[in-house]
Amino acid sequence: xxxxxxxxxxxxxxxxxxxxxxxxxxxxxxxxxxxxxxxxxxxxxxxxxxxxxxxxxxxxxxxxxxxxxxxxxxxxxxxxxxxxxxxxxxxxxxxxxxxxxxxxxxxxxxxxxxxxxxxxxxxxxxxxxxxxxxxxxxxxxxxxxxxxxxxxxxxxxxxxxxxxxxxxxxxxxxxxxxxxxxxxxxxxxxxxxxxxxxxxx
Numbered sequence: 339x340x341x342x343x344x345x346x347x348x349x350x351x352x353x354x355x356x357x358x359x360x361x362x363x364x365x366x367x368x369x370x371x372x373x374x375x376x377x378x379x380x381x382x383x384x385x386x387x388x389x390x391x392x393x394x395x396x397x398x399x400x401x402x403x404x405x406x407x408x409x410x411x412x413x414x415x416x417x418x419x420x421x422x423x424x425x426x427x428x429x430x431x432x433x434x435x436x437x438x439x440x441x442x443x444x445x446x447x448x449x450x451x452x453x454x455x456x457x458x459x460x461x462x463x464x465x466x467x468x469x470x471x472x473x474x475x476x477x478x479x480x481x482x483x484x485x486x487x488x489x490x491x492x493x494x495x496x497x498x499x500x501x502x503x504x505x506x507x508x509x510x511x512x513x514x515x516x517x518x519x520x521x522x523x524x525x526x527x528x529x530x531x532x533x534x535x536x537x538x539x
Contacts, residue, residue, distance in 0.1 A: 353391045355381050360398055364444050369399070369451065399448060400462060406445035407465035410438050414472050424476035424483070429530050431473055432502055436526060439506040447510075450503060470495060477537070484538045494537060501529055 359380035363372055374395055378385045392398050417434035418427045439446045477498065478491045509522060 349391070352381075352383075352387065356388055356391055357398070357401065361402070361444075364402075364448075369444070369448055372398075402445065403449050404463050404465050406442065406449045407463060407469055409442065409445065410435070410449075411465060411468045411472060413438050414469070418472060418476065424479040425534050427476035428473075428480070428498070428534065431476070432498075432526065432530055435502055436506060436522075439510075443510070446506070450507075473498065480534065480537045486537060486539060489537060494533075498533060501533070505529065 356377060359377050360372060363376055363380060372395060374385050374388050377398075378388050392401070413434045414431050417430040421427045421430055474491060474495050477494050481487060481489045481491055481494070505522075505525060509518070
């Protein structure tokens with residue numbers, strides 16, 4: 339291995355250690371307490387070393403946001419591909435989304451830390467485009483097969499996404515109780531029935 343290749347590998351290793359230390363801090367203390375200084379202390383480097391790899395803390399958070407949407411996309415595609423019927427696909431996507439949100443709370447809270455991602459976020463996070471394409475496909479197919487062919491698929495996508503995110507957020511903030519899972523399942527099912535029937539009508 340040449341000097342140039344060794345330097346590239348070393349830089350990648352330091353970057354990986356930065357992200358690993360940052361994630362450990364997040365799991366222990368939460369996103370709000372993450373700082374460049376804490377990461378530097380954790381990997382026993384000076385702060386300038388961190389800045390050699392990431393412009394600021396926001397750049398680290400952006401990297402984790404990309405990773406989060408990448409993981410979410412993989413799970414949504416895997417759920418969707420189990421079915422060919424668009425109604426079953428959209429239901430599978432909803433349940434996979436819900437499962438991801440609660441199995442990967444740290445990622446989810448960062449991904450939606452400032453609310454629903456807007457146009458600027460899409461430009462910075464290309465994984466968001468893949469996400470919207472995955473969810474839009476069965477919605478467009480349902481519209482095409484319905485008696486409501488003039489429905490706005492973009493509006494329906496945002497209705498689906500916003501409502502699903504809202505349900506997740508309410509449950510993340512709520513207190514645990516013995517009947518919560520049962521109620522969640524009923525609410526999610528009720529939403530999906532209404533969403534699909536609204537497209538068909």
